[in-house]
Amino acid sequence: MSENTDYExxxxxxxxxxxxxxxxxxQGIDFHVGKAEIVALxxxxxxxxxxxxxxxTGVHRPNKGEIYFKxxxxxxxxxxxxxxxxxxxxxxxxxxxxQQSLWRNMFAGREITNFLGLIDVKQQKRETERLLRESxxxxxxAITVDSQVMFLSGGEKQGVAIGRALxxxxxxIILDEPTMGLSLSETKKVLEFTRSIKEHGxxxxxxxxxxxxxxxxxxxxxILDRGKIAGDVRKSDxxxxxxxxxxxxxxxTGVFE
Amino acid sequence: xxKKPMRLEHKLDLSILxxxxxxxxxxxxxxxxxxxxxDIYYSFMSTIPFIAILALSVTLVVxxxxxxxxxxxxxxxSAWVFGAxxxxxxxxxxxVIACLAVGTACGFINSILVVHIGVPSLxxxxxxxFFWRGAVNMVAQGRGISLVGAxxxxxxxxxxxxxxxxxxxxxxxMVLAGLFFGTLLKRHRFGTHLLFVGDNEQSAAMMGINxxxxxxxxxxxxxxxxxxxxxxxxxxxxxxxxxxxQGYLMSALAAVFVGGTSVxxxxxxxxxTFLGALLIGSLEAxxxxxxxxxxxxxxxxxxxxxxxVSTYATMMRKRG
Numbered sequence: 203m204s205e206n207t208d209y210e211x212x213x214x215x216x217x218x219x220x221x222x223x224x225x226x227x228x229q230g231i232d233f234h235v236g237k238a239e240i241v242a243l244x245x246x247x248x249x250x251x252x253x254x255x256x257x258x259t260g261v262h263r264p265n266k267g268e269i270y271f272k273x274x275x276x277x278x279x280x281x282x283x284x285x286x287x288x289x290x291x292x293x294x295x296x297x298x299x300x301q302q303s304l305w306r307n308m309f310a311g312r313e314i315t316n317f318l319g320l321i322d323v324k325q326q327k328r329e330t331e332r333l334l335r336e337s338x339x340x341x342x343x344a345i346t347v348d349s350q351v352m353f354l355s356g357g358e359k360q361g362v363a364i365g366r367a368l369x370x371x372x373x374x375i376i377l378d379e380p381t382m383g384l385s386l387s388e389t390k391k392v393l394e395f396t397r398s399i400k401e402h403g404x405x406x407x408x409x410x411x412x413x414x415x416x417x418x419x420x421x422x423x424x425i426l427d428r429g430k431i432a433g434d435v436r437k438s439d440x441x442x443x444x445x446x447x448x449x450x451x452x453x454x455t456g457v458f459e
Numbered sequence: 460x461x462k463k464p465m466r467l468e469h470k471l472d473l474s475i476l477x478x479x480x481x482x483x484x485x486x487x488x489x490x491x492x493x494x495x496x497x498d499i500y501y502s503f504m505s506t507i508p509f510i511a512i513l514a515l516s517v518t519l520v521v522x523x524x525x526x527x528x529x530x531x532x533x534x535x536x537s538a539w540v541f542g543a544x545x546x547x548x549x550x551x552x553x554x555v556i557a558c559l560a561v562g563t564a565c566g567f568i569n570s571i572l573v574v575h576i577g578v579p580s581l582x583x584x585x586x587x588x589f590f591w592r593g594a595v596n597m598v599a600q601g602r603g604i605s606l607v608g609a610x611x612x613x614x615x616x617x618x619x620x621x622x623x624x625x626x627x628x629x630x631x632x633m634v635l636a637g638l639f640f641g642t643l644l645k646r647h648r649f650g651t652h653l654l655f656v657g658d659n660e661q662s663a664a665m666m667g668i669n670x671x672x673x674x675x676x677x678x679x680x681x682x683x684x685x686x687x688x689x690x691x692x693x694x695x696x697x698x699x700x701x702x703x704x705q706g707y708l709m710s711a712l713a714a715v716f717v718g719g720t721s722v723x724x725x726x727x728x729x730x731x732t733f734l735g736a737l738l739i740g741s742l743e744a745x746x747x748x749x750x751x752x753x754x755x756x757x758x759x760x761x762x763x764x765x766x767x768v769s770t771y772a773t774m775m776r777k778r779g
Contacts, residue, residue, distance in 0.1 A: 282667060291665075297662065297665075299654070299659045299662050299725070300658060300659065300725075301658045301725040301726050302651075302725070303466075306651055310651070310655050311652075311667035312666075319647050319648045348466065
């Protein structure tokens with residue numbers, strides 16, 4: 203399959219439905235992510251955020267509707283397949299293995315090996331070092347490629363996981379509640395890492411129920427409410443105050459305006 | 460400002476080395492006559508490889524945060540296959556292949572119980588421990604098999620011959636096993652996958668590591684190693700006996716834990732296991748030659764294990 207760059211959206215979902223038994227979790231979702239765009243997916247618990255994500259990553263299959271990636275219609279059967287397509291998910295708690303060093307974590311499951319399966323440790327360390335210092339902008343001397351992940355802060359862990367996804371050329375990185383439980387300064391770090399995704403020409407879906415956390419990093423806001431897209435606004439078209447006002451209206455009246 | 464912290468694993472390796480050297484210093488002080496002569500080391504070189512190779516292999520399962528208690532029984536059953544095939548056919552290469560195949564298959568059965576049926580490994584291997592010991596008792600009918608006829612074979616020399624008349628071949632096998640497992644754990648893709656699965660199974664799966672396959676291979680290689688040691692220990696005394704391997708369970712596991720590998724998984728050290736096996740394997744002779752009676756042996760074993768694992772637990776708690 204030749205690389206097709208002539209497409210409007212990186213990811214597009216058209217009329218996607220998903221139900222579990224009688225519960226209709228997604229009811230006709232039309233959703234897209236552009237090239238080098240950070241889309242904030244906002245919604246309360248139970249709005250269908252994680253189901254939407256899981257249909258993109260191949261955990262769930264939609265009952266109805268179509269998904270296009272780079273202009274091609276796709277059917278995703280498994281997480282491995284979505285990764286092969288260039289979709290990576292960064293989960294807060296499950297992104298890295300705590301007791302292992304950074305250079306092992308960076309290449310976990312995708313080690314650089316020779317024909318005997320022996321790891322090229324030097325190469326992995328060198329690449330990890332480059333990624334830490336250059337791409338992710340880690341400056342702290344306390345963190346080295348040999349550091350165990352458990353010594354990193356929550357924000358730094360997210361940074362490493364994002365860096366890893368970029369290194370392996372993911373085109374779409376899904377960040378699932380990356381700022382949950384993080385302090386303000388840690389949240390700031392995660393937002394900086396998120397911006398680096400855009401700088402690399404890649405896209406991201408940033409999921410959060412805390413809208414204030416994502417406002418600075420997002421290009422566009424997609425508001426999900428009870429299985430439907432309630433709103434879709436570009437940051438350039440709306441002020442933060444207006445957006446907050448509309449979100450409050452949505453919570454009160456069920457209408458996003 | 461911040462001193463670069465020493466990696467926990469390096470600390471563990473260092474502490475087992477210190478313990479090892481101290482205990483040997485005590486042996487020397489206890490009986491310089493015995494420990495400055497070659498004889499005792501010759502004896503160690505012929506006996507320690509059995510538990511050392513088993514311990515190295517089991518370390519891989521422990522790194523997964525799992526346990527295998529069945530390897531002494533698997534050892535005995537595969538050794539019986541070795542003896543029976545050799546007696547029936549006189550074909551030693553065939554006997555070796557059959558033995559290794561049966562051992563690996565026993566490991567595979569363990570992995571089915573653990574990986575596919577979902578029985579906790581400790582529980583599953585208690586079952587297979589009894590099962591294979593029972594199986595060997597049934598097939599051997601309590602009788603041993605003499606393998607004196609194997610002594611003039613080339614493979615006999617390869618497994619347990621005396622190199623230059625002084626170095627037991629199994630000692631070379633032990634050193635090779637140490638290098639092999641050390642490289643496997645820290646430098647091979649499989650080893651790194653073991654560490655990730657033992658550390659955090661969910662994130663390992665998220666990173667695209669085939670968790671089930673990793674576990675299956677880990678149990679199968681213990682079976683193969685048990686069969687291999689079965690051949691070595693059978694040939695060393697040129698006799699198979701049905702209760703073979705029973706003494707190896709606790710000493711091999713003690714070697715793993717004295718060596719510093721964590722029972723919680725996600726970390727392990729082959730150097731530690733190797734030194735642990737040398738230590739556990741030479742303790743008995745050291746204690747006796749120091750002039751203490753045999754009643755002290757288990758007491759000192761226990762003391763050494765308790766002290767070393769307490770040290771490691773303290774180191775684990777203090778990090779971070």
